Amino acid sequence: MSTEVKLDDIVSLAKRRGFIWQGSEVYGGLSGTWDYGPLGVSLKRNIMNLWWKMFVDERDDMYGVDAAILMNKKVWQASGHVDTFTDPLVECSNCKSRFRADKLDNPNKCPTCGKEDSFGTPRAFNMMFETFIGPNSKVIQPGTVEQVSDTSSTITHKATADKGMMASYNVDDMVFLRPETAQGIFTNYKNVVDSFYPDLPFGLAQQGKAFRNEISPRDFIFRSREFEQMEIEYFVHPNKWEESFNHWIEQCKRFFDGLGLPAESVHELEVPEADRAHYSKRTIDFEFDYPIGSEELMGLAYRTDFDLINIQNASGKNMEYRVKGSDETFIPHVIEPSFGVERALMAVLTSAYREDEQNGEKRIYLALPEHLAPVRYAVSPLLKNKPELVEKAREVYKTLSEKHPGRVMWDDNGNIGKRYRRQDEIGTPHCVVIDFQTLEDGTITVRDRDTTEQKRVQIQEIAN
């Protein structure tokens, strides 16, 4: 029955039911930011917890870390982000095309329309967000609003222009919001080795926010300026990277399965050499069939020893690993499975969204896997004006809540049909109803979200 899922339907449902709202909505919004409501944060956390359980808690070879978002500038110089994230772009005044100023064969002629001398001054585009640290970082200069310039040591802008002043910052105090979480792992590689000395292969895992100043955030939560990553850097012997790479292909699929994504909607894409990042010797992109088309869900990259060597060179610290009981030393190579939380969430919503017909009415429901559903059980008295039913239902609600903290909802609004529909839309797998028969024999009805069928079971049965 469910055919093409439209993005608008998902966005609408997400807003209506309290999953996801536009960031800063009361003030007209802020592009590329999204806020999570009670059900959204629950769903998102369930996804992140599933990941952590599967890849950290249930494994002996994985260690969790949580690095700071603000990092020493040298991190981004060593990683190449300062260079590769800053592109000098020029725009053709005639045809509006844009080009990397440093990659033009003839810097005076537009390759698209052929017009000469149509380029203005190159403008620097950096994907990293900047901010400033320290009490002396800001100098206010009254009356210089007109002047917007940057010099080698000072960046000025109109931050306080509305007060007729201009703020001037010292670039030495400038820091970046991390554009990826991976570097927070690499910078702690040596700490973990020094403290735990794990056998190879071992991995470090991290979940956290990352920030990119996207030119054009788009497609709901798919591409935003602030987003959450779940990343693993898996350190291996240089000769054994293929083995681990294959291992992680399988692990990624296991995770997709845990998200309830149909296998036929996930596509494994071998990224050809020309399209790979400069540090990668092999990359696989897993794409998912979103309403917006088939787009990247996560990436799996063989990063070689690129990052640890960079850190070794930039910091002067030895990044070599010495095999226990042997003289063999080397810099480990790295396999990196990198997941975007929002992309996983959007895939989950896409594959769970269903419409069918019931008594001639459209029924919308989210067929979420039980372990991801924000609410597992909704508990209702059949009639809310019968105190004996309400009292019994409260008892059942309390019992279930103790068993599943935070995953049980009390619902006595309207009639029973309305409650079912409401719970359908937020993906509650089980609706538990207390009726008059409950008072006689202690059985309750449990109604299934996907089939809408109900069966009678003993209260004890469901509690267990």
Place this chain on the structure above:
RNA sequence: GCGGGUAUCGUAUAACGGCCAUUAUGUGACCUUCCCAAGGUUGAGACGAGGGUUCGACUCCCUCUACCCGCACCA
């Protein structure tokens, strides 16, 4: 950032240079109801923000913001 479009209660929508700004649904309260959005009474809830034209602007104009469709960008 460029081009085009859009912006009305939570959601989906209607109309109008001038009367309390529609309708559906959702939502709060009360009543009713023995299982799939039944019914009744009653309440709250919107013209994205700012400026201009006008006696009067949700409506016309401008700016901003956000979203949608293309382009560009995507380490």
